[in-house]
Amino acid sequence: METTLKILVVEAERERARDITEALVDGGWANVTVMESSVGLARAIVDADPDIVLIDISHPDRDTLEQLSIASDARSRPVAMFVDRTDADLSQAAIGAGLSAYVVDGLQKNRIKPVLQTAIARFNMMVKMQSELDAAKRALVDRKTIDRAKGLLMQARGVTEEEAYSLLRKAAMDQGRKVIDVAQALVTSADLLR
Known part of the structure; x- marks a missing residue:
């Protein structure tokens, strides 16, 4: 402690x-x-x-x-x-x-230390759980964005889902970016063109 x-x-x-x-x-x-x-x-x-x-x-x-x-x-x-x-x-x-x-x-004096130790441990556990929940939510949002970008590529290029993902991945590697960043840019661009 x-x-x-x-x-x-x-x-x-x-x-x-x-x-x-x-x-x-x-x-x-x-x-x-x-x-x-x-x-x-x-x-x-x-x-x-x-x-x-x-x-x-x-x-x-x-x-x-x-x-x-x-x-x-x-x-x-x-x-x-x-x-x-x-x-x-x-x-x-x-x-x-x-x-x-x-x-x-x-x-009561004799309960202060164990209660504080428990409070600290519980707080740390809750922070960890919240962090994991936030990461899971972010991953879900990212997955939806990538799926939408794949759909746009499939429609525009007439490719399969696997080929659409390969295009996203290649563009990300060529640009030194993450796949989600390329997918987000594609979705944003598509929204602007509507």
Whole structure:
């Protein structure tokens, strides 16, 4: 586990903030910044650029949860939220808000390190899955573009699908470009000529 992580803690009570900071330092994380209020959290995130955000809030409501998630940029970094109580709707809202960890029954010093480690691992897993999903979507769009370009060549040149792909591949090699780039140029040109 990396010990150079910058951690931003949002905790209104000074004594709890001290306990959290001590637990983080005991866990090997010394680079901790504490905010006493979630007011101005978005600006503090920009200024501190933390690697992870830890929020301790007694009784969140759906709006507070969503605002804290947006302000802490939960899609760009792991965010762990500790709450004293919750219900099914708030748990679903936490998942929807992209929180990496949503821990009920409040924050306890002995749980901080394992929860943060889990939050980091979950966040990294979600980033990887999103990256793979984006790559799959891009590949599907590229495949459709290449198929459309092949169709245009088949119609214009009276060639088979295999021959059309060979023409695209040869043009790409001759121009030092990717097949998708040549296909996209062909599709764009065809659209302009309509």
